[in-house]
Amino acid sequence: MKFKYYGHSAFSLSDEAGTTILFDPFIQDNPWTKVSPEDIACQYIFVSHGHGDHYGDTEIIAKTQQALVISTAEIAALSGAHGCKNHALHIGGSWNFPFGRITLTPALHGSGISGGLACGCIVEFAGKRIYYAGDTGLFSDMKLVSRFGPIDCAILPIGDNFTMGIEDAALAASWIRPKFVVPVHYGTWPMVDQDPKRYKELTETKYDIPVQIITPGTEYTF
Ligand code: NI
Ligand code: MN
Numbered sequence: 001m002k003f004k005y006y007g008h009s010a011f012s013l014s015d016e017a018g019t020t021i022l023f024d025p026f027i028q029d030n031p032w033t034k035v036s037p038e039d040i041a042c043q044y045i046f047v048s049h050g051h052g053d054h055y056g057d058t059e060i061i062a063k064t065q066q067a068l069v070i071s072t073a074e075i076a077a078l079s080g081a082h083g084c085k086n087h088a089l090h091i092g093g094s095w096n097f098p099f100g101r102i103t104l105t106p107a108l109h110g111s112g113i114s115g116g117l118a119c120g121c122i123v124e125f126a127g128k129r130i131y132y133a134g135d136t137g138l139f140s141d142m143k144l145v146s147r148f149g150p151i152d153c154a155i156l157p158i159g160d161n162f163t164m165g166i167e168d169a170a171l172a173a174s175w176i177r178p179k180f181v182v183p184v185h186y187g188t189w190p191m192v193d194q195d196p197k198r199y200k201e202l203t204e205t206k207y208d209i210p211v212q213i214i215t216p217g218t219e220y221t222f
Helices: 058-065 073-081 140-148 166-176 196-207
Strands: 002-007 010-014 020-023 044-046 068-072 086-089 094-097 100-106 119-125 128-132 153-157 180-184 219-221
Touching: 002 180, 044 058, 058 068, 058 073, 068 073, 073 086, 086 094, 100 140, 119 140, 140 166, 153 166, 166 180, 166 196, 180 196
Parallel strands: 020 044, 044 068, 068 086, 128 153, 153 180
Antiparallel strands: 002 010, 002 219, 010 020, 094 100, 100 119, 119 128
16 A cells, blocks of 8 residues: 655555545645646545645546545535536445445534535555544544554544644544554644654654654655
């Protein structure tokens, strides 16, 4: 499994067969990346909520790549109204896609779209189980994330102000008990200017859960 990080909460997961799922593709206005959205190859796009730093360039990429947008019903409908192929789910629901299974999880956050809800997801793909929290505050139902089996990688926001900060994201890791955590949603602007090294130090020393900091623009294989 290859994790490619574009910075903020934009990343992709790819298997060896060339299937790529792109998450929260905030690309054009993302200070971390100079990649052009038209140049990102993917077959699926997962969107956690409608805020601009997550929905981002979903429509451009979905239409360029003929990629399937996977999200809550409201976001899926929004993308569909702009000509994107989409699959709507909602919180607690799962679906078996050709690449594997996605379950939508709750997130404590604004939806960015009227009548909607923000979400995260559990992805079963290429023999791994990954939890992406989306934008969220800490909530104790994160203890249920591993109910389908152990989480290989948890992707958690640490930027504070809009989401969990470092202390809460470390506690979240202790509840999820993944093999490792990848911190996201930090350093993009002054309001989310948190140090991932401080998060790594706290999570590893206090809770004994490894943290993998991935530099924007690089890939990590696990
Ligand atoms: Ni948000
Ligand atoms: Mn955000």
